[in-house]
Amino acid sequence: MSNNTLNIIYQNLLPHNGYTSYIPNFIKDTHSSFLHQLLNEVAWKHDELTLYGKKIITKRQVAFEGDEHIAYTYSKQEKMASPWSKIVLELKQKLEKELNTQFNGCLLNLYATGEIGMAWHSDNEPELESEGIIASLSFGATRTFQLKHKQSGEKIDVKLENGSLVVMDMHSQKHWMHQLKKEPKIKEPRINLTFRQFKNEVLK
Template identity: 45%
Template sequence: MQALLLDAPSVNTGMNLLRKDGCVYYHPSLIDPIQCTSLFKQLFQSLPWQADQLVMFGKQITTERKVAWVGDQGCTYTYSGVKKYPEPWTPELLEIKALAEDIAQWQFNSCLLNLYHNGSEGMGWHSDNETELDPLAPIVSVSLGGVRKFGFKHRLDKTSTSLFLEDGSALIMHAPTQAHWNHSLLKTKTDVGPRINLTFRSIQQVSS
């Protein structure tokens, strides 16, 4: 596999997308467009995608979008009442992880991947604030495939902002963003292709 092409700006360049209570930076060209197509195909074919199981209002819900949880040994992760055990890193994921670590200046030990087949599949408003996550660590979200709208909403005053996440882009959310803002991948009726989103994270409760 050829080396990925990195768009060089550091995490401290560009404009903070949030007006207060957090820091979010967008890098539109982390990965070369030709490599994006290859990576999407490799991840789509190589990972053990499964429908996500969520517990909402006491009921178990199966989503149409698919997920995969990858990480170092012992990096279990629980959200919506479901505990996930990590799959091993693949060579492609390790290359993308290196890029995410370079722009964030942080080392990650896990990655949650979501596969959205079309615009009718999205993610509701939430924060990535589960107890296993290091609250001081950034979260880097890398997008492959269809362009999708991503929104932020302040928990208290409901201030909102949004942007379109492009193929090969990266979004970095620094602390204390998760404590004050919810975010969402918004659904759309627009004809949009499938998308894989990779969120690189730091799990602090690692068991042997």
């Protein structure tokens, strides 16, 4: 799907330099059943990374699912995808139908409380399709997602609600960073699923 087609469906939040949109209630989930299923069915693990020679265990829990042989380097380590769990596969198929595209990997994040966030970054790794999109689903507590332009510093805040979808193109990753703000008053968990499109040539 071209970005133009996406633009027609969902309004762009960015004034320039890329496409990012927010779609509330993309998944109808009034009883938070997706949050609970994902909490139970995904093999959540605290991420481990080595920073300045010190082993650090992140507060955030993660999982990486995908097609066979998909590998991704995050937190400075290459990870092989686990097979798709039933619930994540179901969500992937719904997204693929609605967005008329395919995803071959998904990075999952579990933020147990608002004290856990994710710092400013862009998802512009070389493994990802340069003309692809990232589709990001949120379940559980409403959290603030922020975008910041790399040159001008312009900032955009979006409240990500249960069942909502964010669609980002790769052009926006080049020019904008994003973060999940820490909000210590929030005591409930949130789960985020970022469906991604990996290049075929990096398949192992």
